[in-house]
Amino acid sequence: MNNALHTKLSSIHFLTAPWYRTVMLALTFFAFLPQGGLVHATENCELSVRTNKSDAIYTVGEPVMFIIELSPPSNNRVEPVRVNWRTSVDGQPPFHEGEATLLDGKATVTGQLAQPGFLRCEVSLPAGANDTPLKAVAGAAVSPTEIAPSLPAPDDFDDYWQAQIALLRSKPFDLSMTPLETTASNSHLKIFDIQADAPGDIHVSGYLAYPKDATEGTLPGILVFHGAGVGGASLPWVEKWASLGMIVVNVNAHGIPNGQSKEFYDKLKQGELKDYSRKPWPNRDEVYFRKMFLRNLCALDILAAQPQWDGHTLITYGTSQGGAQSLSVAALDPRVSFAVAGVPAMCDHSGMTAGRATGWPRSVPVDSEGHPDSDALEAMRYYDMMNFAARIQIPVAMTVGFIDKVCPPTSVYAAYNNLGGPKDIFNDLPTGHANSPEATAYMKQKVIDHIQSRQDSPTR
Incomplete structure (x- = not known):
């Protein structure tokens, strides 16, 4: 091990605890078919997720809202439908996970970052008996122009x-x-x-x-x-x-x-x-x-x-x-x-x-x-x-x-x-x-x- 680098690295705080939080802002009651099975989308439906800002750029501490949508409406689907969501920073651990209930085909998940970075939201709808699973992902930038170098360049x-x-x-x-x-x-x-x-x-x-x-x-x-x-x-x-x-x-x-x-x-x-x-x-x-x-x-x-x-x-x-x-x-x-x-x-x-x-x-x-x-x-x-x-x-x-x-x-x-x-x-x-x-x-x-x-x- 290089001693000079070891000394430098030993003084750096490694972030191992979550530095963001995610809160689901959607009703959480579940809908079941009479047979007891959860309702899923048909093959003609599309699952999407996007930010509530068109440019997807936020500031540190500002709530980031992800809008989940299943479309188009289908006569073969009984509302509400549940989707799985997972948020993270750049897709790496730690992950925050949960379920959102779609009302009128929509739900929201909200999170925020305590420092500059990118918040990622992945959503999925498991497959039903005759369907394929649906997935979608979106990203949000949080004060991206303030992301600083993790380490300076070597002196030489x-x-x-x-x-x-x-x-x-x-x-x-x-x-x-x-x-x-x-x-x-x-x-x-x-x-x-x-x-x-x-x-x-x-x-x-x-x-x-x-x-x-x-x-x-x-x-x-x-x-x-x-x-x-x-x-x-x-x-x-x-x-x-x-x-x-x-x-x-x-x-x-x-x-x-x-x-x-x-x-x-x-x-x-x-x-x-x-x-x-x-x-x-x-x-x-x-x-x-x-x-x-x-x-x-x-x-x-x-x-x-x-x-x-x-x-x-x-x-x-x-x-x-x-x-x-x-x-x-x-x-x-x-x-x-x-x-x-x-x-x-x-x-x-x-x-x-x-x-x-x-x-x-x-x-x-x-x-x-x-x-x-x-x-x-x-x-x-x-x-x-x-x-x-x-x-x-x-x-x-x-x-x-x-x-x-x-x-x-x-x-x-x-x-x-x-x-x-x-x-x-x-x-x-x-x-x-x-x-x-x-x-x-x-x-x-x-x-x-x-x-x-x-x-x-x-x-x-």
Whole structure:
């Protein structure tokens, strides 16, 4: 155990008691059929839950009302009907549970938080003899912009990453760019498979594309990153962005060959890359994401070296693990002008020290009392988007799913609140760990708006 970290952690109060309360505000008498069975919804009914505020944003101590509704009314249903409800902070224990009786198809559950965070309400209606169970979930933000870092960044955070970058760029990397054949659908583009080897055993593998009629110094650039998983770079992704008039690099997360069979990637997924994200690394140098982040910086160098790049507009873009990569590159390289991160992973690895849910990949083990492994936590603090965010001064756009259990909204806001420059966030109320069509449109529009603003600005 690292003694310095142990001393620091020993002074932190771990929240093990509930810091929220939930009160059911509904009548609680039960209705039974003459045969003694509880009445259930028919297959044509829909169970829903929502907050009484359209934006689902509340303040600390303010009652949060969840409205439960079963619709449409059915002649096959005898009122009242009971549903089960459960509330929690970000879907983690402790849970408050109960039953609500629906009168005219509705009931309410009310709770509140004593500190900033996200309150989650899950409701369910058990299946009857001929029905399927119904479930619904909603989330509410409580003073989300006041969610503070669970721990500060390590004192040598900047020194560590500057040393890593210095090693990466200590000598030129070896680069090969292999032109790919185009088809009728992408014949307006030039597309390359790129492979590069850089100091520190860093291998880059991806696709690069741009409009074939582009002239020197005319194209904004975008780096697109992958979410969790094992696979090659995506041709459709580079084709999409290049068709919008950009030079794009999509780098696969692992530096593995592109364009291989499903069997090839499945073998890696079950072999050397199995559980690549979840191991409790004993120190910061052995964390898998170190090479991933450096690989991304090398990919940025490749894009910036292309004569078609305009030299001033460079966007990083990704979702989940890709969102984390987007933020880390934006923090580490001053050439990035704008970052987009959808439901970003790797936020608030130390959340358990404040009684909060941590973001994916949750690679810091905790004991039976909720205390983290100090060595693993110390290592992951160098890979926390909450800490990278504090070093980003450029504009950033993010999305957050209010019912996301993979990258809980509290963890996302812990990073968002630490951003140092202009920022905007899309609160995706009904969405879990995904980008809804609305969130995807938001992210794309933010990219387009940024490019337009750079073209309109005389100083850029």
